[in-house]
Amino acid sequence: MQLVFSDAQYWEDFLPLTFTRPVAAMRCGILTFSERWQKILENDEVSYFTENYLQNKFRNPEEKESLFLVTNFLPTETVIRQIKELKPGEALVYEDELIAARINMKGFSLNQIEKMTDIKEDLTFFKKPSDLFTYNHLAIDFDFNLLTAGRTSQELSSTNGFLGDKKDLFIEEGAQIEFSTINTKTGKIYIGKNAEVMEGCNLRGPIALGEDSKFNLGSKIYGATTIGPHCKIGGEVNNIIIFGYSSKGHEGFVGNSVIGEWCNFGADTNSSNLKNNYSPVKLWNYRTKAFEDTGLQFAGLIMGDHSKTAINTQLNTGTVVGVASNIFKPGFPPNLVENFSWGGGKDDEKFKLDKAYEVAERAMGRRKVALAEEDKAILKHIFDNY
16 A cells, blocks of 8 residues: 655744655654654555656656655554554544545545544654754654664674673664774664774764665764765764765864754854854744744754755854855854855855756766756755745
């Protein structure tokens, strides 16, 4: 049966991260929301119910019987069972919002639903960007158990120092860790296939290092941190999520942040995650077009895909950076850096679209990934409309 992953009402709340993807394609824990549900439901027949301009890249649903699912929450065993047992015309509701339904996508209408069941348990729901890093420890724990059940980890090399219980460390095939310290007392640590932890690193869980990613020499990694596939990380990070294919390879600190794909941090880029007066941090909300209180004392950077910082860039607490922005001017950029900003200042000119394509092609080419026509069309839509 086809899985239809719906953005429901959440897509706009996750901007700028969702300018280039559906909500289901965001990463939190070890997996993306889509990957997690495919694993839970043992089904790879996936389509997306999302913004029109994203549908050329993210497959449209076929007109047939489907499981319609809002993905941005962590289910309990009871809820998983309830979803699997849904019959045609039945749905599950959580806090007055539909989160799962068995319906036919031909002539799609929620009027097909004949029976709604309220979920009584408390669920971990992700409703805004800061929720991703706030609840990342729960997502790492969930995914660790999901991915490692019944499997055996590779052995940890004797050159390393280890604290904690070995059952909370899982090393996939081909991963390398030498002359580093690994501490699972504060959370589980997952090292993905062919990933590398170079000499002198200090890892304090919970941590997920994605496939073919690297912690560079002497990195200091505090949990809860997720580094997606094909990333290079150096310096000091604390409670961050990087979706994948991005680099922060040098010294500098980033904490309590979410970074998209194909981003690059120049050497000694630093992002503040705590205000000098210790007051709650505000972040830009694209839906309300205003800075809104997160209720968090620690909140750093939210950065969309393809954005870059120059060496020695300093970012204020609660900075939001759009898609394909280039920050290189001296001084602190504003707390909202627009999409395609050339410089990072408030009234700076836009980065030319053809030049943005060139940079993306070069950056992606280094990882042997092509900038497809669908990707260009998405970037053009963002350039023209946001």
